Amino acid sequence: MKTKQILTAGAIALSMILTGCSSTSTDTKDTKTTEVAKKNEVKTIGQKSKDSKSLKITNNTGKKITVFETKSSSEESFSDNLLEDGDAVKNKENRTLYYTVKENDKLDVKVGLQDQDKTFVFKDVDTTDVKKVDVSLKEDKVNLDVTKKDGSTATLTPSEDSAKTEEEKKEEQEVKQEEKKEETAKADTSSKSNSSESKKNNTAST
Template identity: 85%
Template sequence: MKTNKILMAGALALSMILSGGMLTGCSNSSTKDTKTTEVAKKKEVKTLGKKTKDSKSLKFTNNTGKKITVFETKSSSEESFGDNLLDDGDAVKNKENRTLYYTVKENDKLDVKVGLQHQDKTFVFKDVDTTDVKKVDVSFKEDKVNLGVTKKDGSTATLTPSEDSAKTEDEKKDEQEVKQEEKKEETSKADTSNKSNSSESKKDNTASTGSSSNKNNSSSSNSKPSSKPSNSSSDNSSSSKPSNNNSSSSSSSKPAEHKHDWVAQYKTVTVPEKGHNEQVLVKDAWDEQVPIKEMKEFTFCSTCGANITGHAVEHLENSLNCQGYYTDWREVTTGYNTVHHEAVYETRYVVDSPATTKQELVGYKCSCGKTKSN
């Protein structure tokens, strides 16, 4: 009877172990399928531009806090940008990573145009050197978009947009209208000046012609016989006066002297970035509690499986159904050892002032072609 009870208990335990293993296997299989699907979704990265045999590529991340709705590229020698690389309804979300495919002509650099959602202005970055560029971070600071360039050697630089590109389309139109009005005013002033000079020269010529005609008439009338000798002297004086009027009229018809209109000339100077290396805390110091394990012998009831270590006889005597016991060695935790781990640091490069560009005055130039140094 005792032997049958032991066999039945063993069979029941074995069936429970086998069924538990089958359930665990099913659970692991479904978990693996779910993880595979999640990994496949993570690998789906959107791109910009078309990949061709001549195209280059780089990674960029949107860190503007806004959606990028305009992204255009061109070779630096080309006059205008092409179509928007983002399709209608598509936008690069904040923190989103994409791969950009672009094509530039030989010995050319890359021009980039970026526009954000709900912004009426775009930002143009000219002559971006993509040599050895690993990735580009697009950020938005002080109401301007900036490009953070990270090269393959780990160095970084911040590129700012051209001054004209940060203006709205309305501001650009207003500036063009102002320039056109200024040109019209300058043209009208020049025309007025030329007309006044022309009218003055005509008046001088008319006046000199009239005076000489009147004096010739007077001299002809005075040529008649007369007893007054003073007429001859007056004739001589009158005949010499037209020459003076002719000289004054010729001097007044000379063109006005050119006045230089000096326009400041600038050149773009690149200011390299400055930075330093510093130790950055990666992980704080911490203490680990490592358990101390030992093997100890235990006594278990063969019928109910209870732990009867130290009171096996009492258990069997007080139980009506329990028959016999057995011993088994098992691993138990008897204490803990404290293991201290030091803090972890790493060296990082910190940018003190990013690379940028500035306009430097080099001299002045007139519309006539003459120049002068600063």
């Protein structure tokens, strides 16, 4: 009887050990699967909504992208930076961009890199049938390398004034304002001289 009890107790203990081992190994597998899933999880730029469209974006600049703004081509101003404080698109990182454009409009994009005080603007980006967009850097200028669903590719370059720094833009605005002032002053002077001439003529005729 005692022998039977000992064997039974031994069997129970063995089964508990085996069960414990199998559950531990299962837990480890689950944890690893979750970690892999997190690594493979693609982060997003912008907010998904019922009206939004999506694009696959890859950073191939060799630097971090710290500014990413979009707008519909007919709109005046870009959105706020879609990358929140502390967030940046690392080199070789993939993101899903969510954006909205008005009917018959195209997409305008603004991109800025870490440690640079200039941004690059791309106007009227046609996103029809686009499979993915690679953000690349050539000769200190950001480009968008677009791959269509049919396999064809195109490289989009930024608009001419977009690569200028904020300081350069301010200086240009100041110069333009000065030129406007000079033109206005000249116009005032010529109108005054014209009015004085007409007064002279009137006096002479009387």
